[in-house]
Amino acid sequence: MKKLLIFSVFAFFSFITFAQEYTVSGIVTNSDGEPLVGANIILKSNRGTITNFDGNYSVTINQGVQSIVFSHLGYNAETRSIVVNGDMELNISLSKTSETLDEVLVQAIRVDADSPITHSNLEKEELEKRNLGQDIPYMLSYMPSVVTTSDAGAGVGYTYIRVRGSDASRVNVTLNGIPYNDSESQGTFWVNLPDFTSSVQSLQLQRGVGTSTNGSGAFGASLNLLSDAVSNDAYGEISNSFGSYNTHKHNVKFSTGLLSNHFEVSGRLSTIKSDGYIDRASSDLKSYFLQGAFVDDNTLIKALTFGGKNITYQSWNGLEDPEKLENDRTFNTAGMYTDENGNIQFYDNEIDDYAQDHYQLLWNQRYDNNWSTNLSFNYTRGKGYFEQYKEDQKFKTYGFEPIYIGGDTINRTDVIRRRWLDNHYYAANATVNYKNNSIDFTGGAFYSYYTGDHYGEVIWARYASASEIRDRYYDSNGEKSEFTVFSKATYRLNERLSVFGDLQGRFLNYNTTGITSDLVLMEIDEDYAFFNPKAGLTYKLNPTNQFYFSYGKAHREPSRNDYEQGITTPEKLDDFELGWRFGTAKTKVNTNIYYMHYKDQLVLSGELNDVGAALRTSSGKSYRLGLEVDAQIQLLKNLRTLPNIALSTNKNVDFVTSRDGELVNLGKTNISFSPSVVAGNMLEYSPIKNLQLGLLSKFVGEQYMGNIDSEASKLDSFFINDLNIVYILDNLPWVKEIVFSGLVNNIFNVKYVSNGYFYTWDDDFSNPGTVTTIEGAGYYPQATTNFLLGATIKF
Structure with a gap:
């Protein structure tokens, strides 16, 4: 199996093309000029990056006419079409949005990129890559400390998640700030919401106790969608x-x-x-x-x-x-x-x-x-x-x-x-x-x-x-x-x-x-x-x-x-x-x-x-x-x-x-x-x-x-x-x-x-x-x- 893995990795590298590419870099700020930490920069190819603690980013991009999407929770996404003929600087200012619930609702149950809470985020663009019918736990499979399993064996039907060894009944789940865990069993049954991934804008998994949320306490993690x-x-x-x-x-x-x-x-x-x-x-x-x-x-x-x-x-x-x-x-x-x-x-x-x-x-x-x-x-x-x-x-x-x-x-x-x-x-x-x-x-x-x-x-x-x-x-x-x-x-x-x-x-x-x-x-x-x-x-x-x-x-x-x-x-x-x-x-x-x-x-x-x-x-x-x-x-x-x-x-x-x-x-x-x-x-x-x-x-x-x-x-x-x-x-x-x-x-x-x-x-x-x-x-x-x-x- 190791030989096959090495071969598959080698195959990935063997595909590398030599098309001319350049670097686009800059800073992403809000309308007040403050750097936005953790803003997403996504290319049409689904490649991308996020801004650092000072709002700076750098991404490689092919020569020619290209489209870049800049987004951040609580802000209007902005798409820029640019002509790339060499390395260039592109600074972006995002305005706060009133078209999503993120600005207030997310602040009540989520944390920012620089908060003292251990967490991971997933945006719609990432979810769409593997959204082919499997339940939400399988969308989280590759997050830290996450283990998933399925009764039917293939991720459709009854599926479960464990975080840091704690089962799903101890993972607090909210949908738009409303608890989803069953009040009595405390479990989460994603089989009752099939294909909900297709209606998720973003999600955040906080490991450990996390911040205060609604519903039963988070003893392994909290997941809010x-x-x-x-x-x-x-x-x-x-x-x-x-x-x-x-x-x-x-x-x-x-x-x-x-x-x-x-x-x-x-x-x-x-x-x-x-x-x-x-x-x-x-x-x-x-x-x-x-x-x-x-x-x-x-x-x-x-x-x-x-x-x-x-x-x-x-x-x-x-x-x-x-x-x-x-x-x-x-x-x-x-x-x-x-x-x-x-x-x-x-x-x-x-x-x-x-x-x-x-x-x-x-x-x-x-x-x-x-x-x-x-x-x-x-x-x-x-x-x-x-x-x-x-x-x-x-x-x-x-x-x-x-x-x-x-x-x-x-x-x-x-x-x-x-x-x-x-x-x-x-x-x-x-x-x-x-x-x-x-x-x-x-x-x-x-x-x-x-x-x-x-x-x-x-x-x-x-x-x-x-x-x-x-x-x-x-x-x-x-x-x-x-x-x-x-x-x-x-x-x-x-x-x-x-x-x-x-x-x-x-x-x-x-x-x-x-x-x-x-x-x-x-x-x-x-x-x-x-x-x-x-x-x-x-x-x-x-x-x-x-x-x-x-x-x-x-x-x-x-x-x-x-x-x-x-x-x-x-x-x-x-x-x-x-x-x-x-x-x-x-x-x-x-x-x-x-x-x-x-x-x-x-x-x-x-x-x-x-x-x-x-x-x-x-x-x-x-x-x-x-x-x-x-x-x-x-x-x-x-x-x-x-x-x-x-x-x-x-x-x-x-x-x-x-x-x-x-x-x-x-x-x-x-x-x-x-x-x-x-x-x-x-x-x-x-x-x-x-x-x-x-x-x-x-x-x-x-x-x-x-x-x-x-x-x-x-x-x-x-x-x-x-x-x-x-x-x-x-x-x-x-x-x-x-x-x-x-x-x-x-x-x-x-x-x-x-x-x-x-x-x-x-x-x-x-x-x-x-x-x-x-x-x-x-x-x-x-x-x-x-x-x-x-x-x-x-x-």
Whole structure:
């Protein structure tokens, strides 16, 4: 494999052309003449760079007529067409925008390039390169400390993300400042918003505690997404892609542009289908996005509705059989049953069927050059079920009465059951921002209310006793209310030193009634009050070197599954971050050391419940200590690399477990699903105008699926490489441009596993009078070499 990798890199270099190229450089400032740090400079070929701490940039460009796009969050993008005949200087001044929510909304939940918070950004231009149907976690795959996985094996359907070893339930996600994590499970289910990437303007991933945000605390990271900005000009887009496993995506997008200089309507319709890499792990996904906007010099009002519906065949069981993992790794046990002749069959409707709709009203108001406000309202409606064929079930599991026929008693049956979730989520958010040359202050309040019904139905039974179709065999309700207030400010003491402070109070109540799917009474009424302070400072040594330090405290309440396991104690985290940023015209390097100290951290136990959800256990004291480095290096005029690496040690301090019938303190053990090495690289090469080739590499070190350092729970390390190709066909008579893109995943055909589960049970039958702990594991194989090809026509 190493020879192939060396050959592929050599092939990249062998394509280098000798077309005449020159350097364009300059400074990007705002309308007040202040340098803009981290502004994006993008060429039509998708090559580009960002400004350093003094707003300077330098980019190589081919001879001739060229187009350069300058952009920065909160500012109007500017496109310049220039004639390049030699090295030249081009200075740009960007004006603040009232056509996007970035200026106020992003300030409330995001941080600037020179803040003391560890973060990474992705803009629409970068997302478009690989947006061929895979879910948002796969768009983030090559960010530092990020590990992604997919139940179906190829990035369509149920996909997940882990950051610094923390699973998705501990990554705070917001859409336009509104929490997306499910209030009860705390998870994020991107399958309910298929193709949402096509409606994302930009996103920011803050690692660690980050800055104050809405919703449950960030214990590994926070991810905030901003939906499409208002377009001044009318446009239309048609995108189609297809690939391996009968995967195909189709969408249409449009915008009216500004009508009467004030009104815009835009939207998107999408459909994605895939058979999945794993047997029968099919996905049938539909989604929409519709936006109406009013804008003038100081006001922006948006009304949005977006949502999706998924029908996916279940594939959460994984593989427990090592022989099948080796020889039949796509085998799926979901839906498997035995017919009357003893033959193995698969139920054809073992599916998840869920729909989710979001409604948002966003109002951004600027009063003068210093003051601005944002007010937003949200309603989310979700309803759906998953359906299962279950063999040889006990009558008492479904509340059935035994059937007596002659002298025989029937108390077991085959059933088809549906488990429903029917929920409503309401949220309101208000922020105010004051900014001048020395201080940037934001304060706000957030309130949300959630109610969700959980119930189960039997829609068919071989022996139904006295039940009726769709009788509910369990029924429960969960309600959660939350009120948050925060204030944060960055104060510039002088040209070199600035300080950051952030105070948040979070108050919530969780209340449940009824019985669970295990027919256990669940009556909870818990109140929590959390105070989460954060502080930091940034020191600019010179135009190329910047240092920062931050401290953040966070608390997090248990999830519904935790309560069902008897866990009611909230988690506590102290996060220390020390960073160095280096930036020149051709090289950007971000380096940070972090120490995250937890009390009562809820780590994944490795086990799953009966519906494939990961269970957690309290680890007492634990910590994560790590080093993260990411860079952007211009190797040649048309070749750049974006490497990153995260080295970490993740330990439970005194982990107690049950072994052979006794409680045992194992001392210091590795935290589950926390690899000590995660590395990535994006090698991008533009041999000719409008063509970009990318070699994307990811290495994930070995990791344990449990917390007891058992060899049976170990996942092997893996190293995979993807090839990304983008070509833009422009100067066409009837359309603006056609963008062709291709993605070949796992080009070296690596058979790897990125996720799994681990469990133990006590065996007291083999040797009477003794208890022996038995261990077992399951695995989720990921796809071997596969491809996606697409074309987008822009009008």
